[in-house]
Amino acid sequence: xxxKLAYAVSAVALLLxxxxxxxxxxxxxxxxxxxxxxxxxxxxxxxxxxxxGNPITREKVELGKMLFFEPRLSSSHLxxxxxxxxxxxxxxxxxxxxxxxxxxxxxxxxxxxxNAFFNIAQFWDGRAADLAEQAKGPIQAAxxxxxxxxxxxxxxxxxxxxxxRFALAFPGEADPVTFDNVAKAIEVxxxxxxxxxxxxxxxxxxxxxxxxxxxxxxxxxxxxxxxxSCHNGVNVGGGEYYAFGVVEQPGADILPRDDxxxxxxxxxxxxxYVFRAPSLRxxxxxxPYFHSxxxxxxxxxxxxxxxxxxxxxxxxxxxxxxxxxxxxLTGEQPDVTYPIxxxxxxxxxxxxxxxxxxx
Amino acid sequence: xxxKLAYAVSAVALLLxxxxxxxxxxxxxxxxxxxxxxxxxxxxxxxxxxxxGNPITREKVELGKMLFFEPRLSSSHLxxxxxxxxxxxxxxxxxxxxxxxxxxxxxxxxxxxxNAFFNIAQFWDGRAADLAEQAKGPIQAAxxxxxxxxxxxxxxxxxxxxxxRFALAFPGEADPVTFDNVAKAIEVxxxxxxxxxxxxxxxxxxxxxxxxxxxxxxxxxxxxxxxxSCHNGVNVGGGEYYAFGVVEQPGADILPRDDxxxxxxxxxxxxxYVFRAPSLRxxxxxxPYFHSxxxxxxxxxxxxxxxxxxxxxxxxxxxxxxxxxxxxLTGEQPDVTYPIxxxxxxxxxxxxxxxxxxx
Numbered sequence: 001x002x003x004k005l006a007y008a009v010s011a012v013a014l015l016l017x018x019x020x021x022x023x024x025x026x027x028x029x030x031x032x033x034x035x036x037x038x039x040x041x042x043x044x045x046x047x048x049x050x051x052x053g054n055p056i057t058r059e060k061v062e063l064g065k066m067l068f069f070e071p072r073l074s075s076s077h078l079x080x081x082x083x084x085x086x087x088x089x090x091x092x093x094x095x096x097x098x099x100x101x102x103x104x105x106x107x108x109x110x111x112x113x114x115n116a117f118f119n120i121a122q123f124w125d126g127r128a129a130d131l132a133e134q135a136k137g138p139i140q141a142a143x144x145x146x147x148x149x150x151x152x153x154x155x156x157x158x159x160x161x162x163x164x165r166f167a168l169a170f171p172g173e174a175d176p177v178t179f180d181n182v183a184k185a186i187e188v189x190x191x192x193x194x195x196x197x198x199x200x201x202x203x204x205x206x207x208x209x210x211x212x213x214x215x216x217x218x219x220x221x222x223x224x225x226x227x228x229s230c231h232n233g234v235n236v237g238g239g240e241y242y243a244f245g246v247v248e249q250p251g252a253d254i255l256p257r258d259d260x261x262x263x264x265x266x267x268x269x270x271x272x273y274v275f276r277a278p279s280l281r282x283x284x285x286x287x288p289y290f291h292s293x294x295x296x297x298x299x300x301x302x303x304x305x306x307x308x309x310x311x312x313x314x315x316x317x318x319x320x321x322x323x324x325x326x327x328x329l330t331g332e333q334p335d336v337t338y339p340i341x342x343x344x345x346x347x348x349x350x351x352x353x354x355x356x357x358x359x
Numbered sequence: 360x361x362x363k364l365a366y367a368v369s370a371v372a373l374l375l376x377x378x379x380x381x382x383x384x385x386x387x388x389x390x391x392x393x394x395x396x397x398x399x400x401x402x403x404x405x406x407x408x409x410x411x412g413n414p415i416t417r418e419k420v421e422l423g424k425m426l427f428f429e430p431r432l433s434s435s436h437l438x439x440x441x442x443x444x445x446x447x448x449x450x451x452x453x454x455x456x457x458x459x460x461x462x463x464x465x466x467x468x469x470x471x472x473x474n475a476f477f478n479i480a481q482f483w484d485g486r487a488a489d490l491a492e493q494a495k496g497p498i499q500a501a502x503x504x505x506x507x508x509x510x511x512x513x514x515x516x517x518x519x520x521x522x523x524r525f526a527l528a529f530p531g532e533a534d535p536v537t538f539d540n541v542a543k544a545i546e547v548x549x550x551x552x553x554x555x556x557x558x559x560x561x562x563x564x565x566x567x568x569x570x571x572x573x574x575x576x577x578x579x580x581x582x583x584x585x586x587x588s589c590h591n592g593v594n595v596g597g598g599e600y601y602a603f604g605v606v607e608q609p610g611a612d613i614l615p616r617d618d619x620x621x622x623x624x625x626x627x628x629x630x631x632y633v634f635r636a637p638s639l640r641x642x643x644x645x646x647p648y649f650h651s652x653x654x655x656x657x658x659x660x661x662x663x664x665x666x667x668x669x670x671x672x673x674x675x676x677x678x679x680x681x682x683x684x685x686x687x688l689t690g691e692q693p694d695v696t697y698p699i700x701x702x703x704x705x706x707x708x709x710x711x712x713x714x715x716x717x718x
Contacts, residue, residue, distance in 0.1 A: 069447055078442070078458050088428055088700040095710050099437050103462040105712070285702040297705055338695045341447040343644040346656055351454050353464070 064189025090285030195331025218325025423548025554690025577684025
């Protein structure tokens with residue numbers, strides 16, 4: 001669970017700490033390193049977390065999984081949630097920015113769905129409070145799935161199997177097939193997409209042998225250099241908003257100037273170029289990096305971050321150690337059986353491939 | 360297995376039989392009906408069939424599954440085999456014709472991958488002898504996955520996990536990462552995508568109670584009206600090539616005149632508008648119908664077939680009975696765990712979204 005207090009305490013602790021970039025690679029004392037890390041991070045729980053006000057049931061998870069893989073939520077019947085949040089490749093699509101309806105590209109890199117439940121809010125700018133609200137976005141975005149709530153409900157109501165499954169997932173509701181319930185079912189399925197068991201988590205839990213010396217040096221550097229000021233908590237990030245370029249704005253190739261980030265949500269000047277710090281869970285699987293998707297190499301991404309956020313030039317061996325540590329954040333990938341979806345009925349809306357002319 | 364002899368015998372038997380379209384719905388004698396049906400059809404085997412010269416191993420199936428779901432086999436990294444042969448929706452995409460690279464559409468409706476192994480050959484025009492040859496087509500087609508063998512091998516060779524898996528799947532080969540082996544692994548996985556246990560198969564095997572009276576009347580009509588002349592064997596079709604419009608060519612809305620079918624393969628005048636009779640296994644799941652994908656309703660499709668192929672006008676109740684029978688051809692859908700794919704490496708080719716201008 002997110003603990004705001006834990007984040008605040010960690011941030012203060014880090015502000016007080018002296019960055020130790022040029023430290024000698026003195027042998028790691030595991031007890032000290034783990035104690036420091038435990039102040040900042042938590043393992044991904046092995047117990048299924050539950051969204052508030054949206055209890056997890058087997059029926060809802062199964063329905064949510066069907067909807068997650070359901071291409072008929074898009075007007076073309078070509079894109080499902082899984083297209084851009086592919087469960088086989090780290091919950092992302094491996095593209096700079098996603099491709100959607102009519103081969104249009106979206107403005108930002110698709111964030112991973114894995115462990116997204118633990119983020120403070122959803123989307124790079126945090127404009128959706130939770131996964132249910134998030135799920136409604138891409139379904140309706142003209143450059144993504146290009147559907148409407150009405151169309152989605154027409155599809156679902158045309159398929160008796162879905163009507164039945166909504167009734168089971170939302171018992172006691174007179175009309176359970178609603179767009180809100182579509183979002184709630186997807187939220188519940190996505191809450192199951194967590195990746196426990198990362199080697200880092202095993203280390204946090206007391207297993208010294210699971211990380212090698214370089215990875216431990218990387219963890220030490222990650223904490224002492226300041227990376228963990230933003231990337232902390234259960235998701236090693238995802239907990240707060242920060243300017244991209246605290247110290248020095250990266251070039252427009254990496255930080256395009258026309259995307260002002262959270263400013264579009266809050267309309268507050270201090271939120272220009274502010275984004276939610278991404279979770280670094282499974283970061284070795286989720287290239288390309290940053291909201292712009294412009295950096296493909298994790299080593300380069302760490303270098304960019306050091307300069308932009310910390311005003312530090314890390315040495316090659318230091319970056320390598322941090323990258324080695326980041327690889328230990330890869331957890332057990334979800335074990336998902338591909339869902340069987342109901343066949344079209346005579347009243348199912350037909351796929352629409354037409355792309356409206358841009359204004 | 361396909362038995363050419365069985366097909367030939369069946370066809371002769373049917374030519375000798377008198378069509379009995381206007382038969383009274385006399386009660387079905389199960390022993391007679393089953394005996395007649397057993398002459399024409401075989402159940403989907405519950406034992407895994409094996410492609411010739413391409414032995415099935417666990418390692419090859421697992422590799423083939425990864426490749427089947429691998430979007431990086433397309434130049435955009437957006438399309439996998441599963442995009443158009445979606446295992447959740449009957450092994451098809453539910454589109455008239457598939458959408459591929461650059462939002463281009465292909466010329467024909469995507470045939471189901473389920474039980475495709477039992478077809479005499481692959482594609483609507485039979486231009487690929489087997490599933491391995493078939494698999495190479497869409498990967499390279501400019502309007503589908505738009506890749507090249509070289510690109511595919513660059514992707515796979517950039518990912519050590521794939522190199523390892525090819526070595527395990529093709530032991531003893533000096534350089535196992537080849538385009539031929541990509542196709543072979545996919546073929547082996549696809550050979551596992553069979554759907555045994557259809558109610559029709561249970562009936563063939565002796566269970567009278569599994570079909571209702573209407574479905575049995577439908578089976579009787581399906582055989583006696585001549586449908587089974589083309590749609591017979593283990594796949595209830597898929598075994599031979601026939602003109603679309605044996606008796607009367609359908610309109611250009613259903614049979615576009617610029618697609619001459621198998622003529623493009625054989626360049627033989629008698630092969631104009633000749634197509635492989637599709638398997639009717641799982642036909643209730645695979646709308647829209649025909650190579651053109653122009654008919655969405657199974658009842659309408661049966662009507663079109665009766666007119667075009669048999670020169671018969673079936674009565675409404677007869678069509679309904681046949682449609683009821685066709686629904687009994689839905690088998691157990693494959694139980695597939697979504698594969699976890701290797702993350703990109705620094706040498707993995709980047710996705711290419713550019714669409715070359717048409718000539």
